[in-house]
Amino acid sequence: MSINYYLFLSAALFSIGAFGVMFRRNAIMKFMCIELMLNAVNLLMVAFSTVWGQAQAQVFVFFIMAVAAAEVAVGLAILMMIFRNIQSTDTSILSKMKW
């Protein structure tokens, strides 16, 4: 397959993820859509690494996965903390830090 198709697929997945971050109000759903965006980038990096014959990009994908796992662990702990305090994870309620 040409690299252009992977570019389009990855752009579509990234845009769907960004759309979800803007569209959903639940913070957990926003987290899932961020995972989707990270995966779109990962897919494009693997495609480029195969086309160009470079292994470094795949190692970077490995690191992105590691950072995503750490981010999810800490982020979900923060969400549990927020839920314990205000009994909701709706981001339209979470407006205390809004300017």
Place this chain on the structure above:
Amino acid sequence: MRVDFPPFLSTLINHINPYQLQQNMPISEILFWALSAIAVLCALMVVVVKNPVHSALYLILTFFAIAGHYFLLNAHFLAAVHIIVYAGAIMVLFLYIIMMVNLQEAQVDKKRNLFKLASVVSAGLMMLVLTVAGQRADLTAVTNSATEIGTVESLGTTLFNEFLLPFEISALLFLSAMVGAVLLSKKSLQS
């Protein structure tokens, strides 16, 4: 970038196909389109579906489709790691949190429809910009014959020679994330 199936398998797949396939359409291309359709449709379902448990399950399906893409790109190690890390660890964590948390969305306000329209338009514009920028880019491949870079051997060699320091730093990152998660999820610091 094509997958080498055993010859009997590819002839079998070509035989049982009800549609008249073009002779020069390789099986990897068919798999690419099928996996892309699954990935994009399931990603849309993740965003659109109301129930968060369902959208988590659709997200798992999307991850499996992306893992199939990794297989097509000859990145076998990354495909395995992707399934283990995402479908095995991250999504289980998400499902646990969804089950623990009450997911009632708040009252729908008046500005909601305008907000939805704005998010659709801005995401569409983002897709437009990304695809146009991708078309303008010079994407001529330098080499196209590297099928062995996705193996455990070559990835391990690169990881432990060139990227040894970032590897160790990511271990520190995991330690701090673990400490942070435990600290944040404690009820009170005094007890």
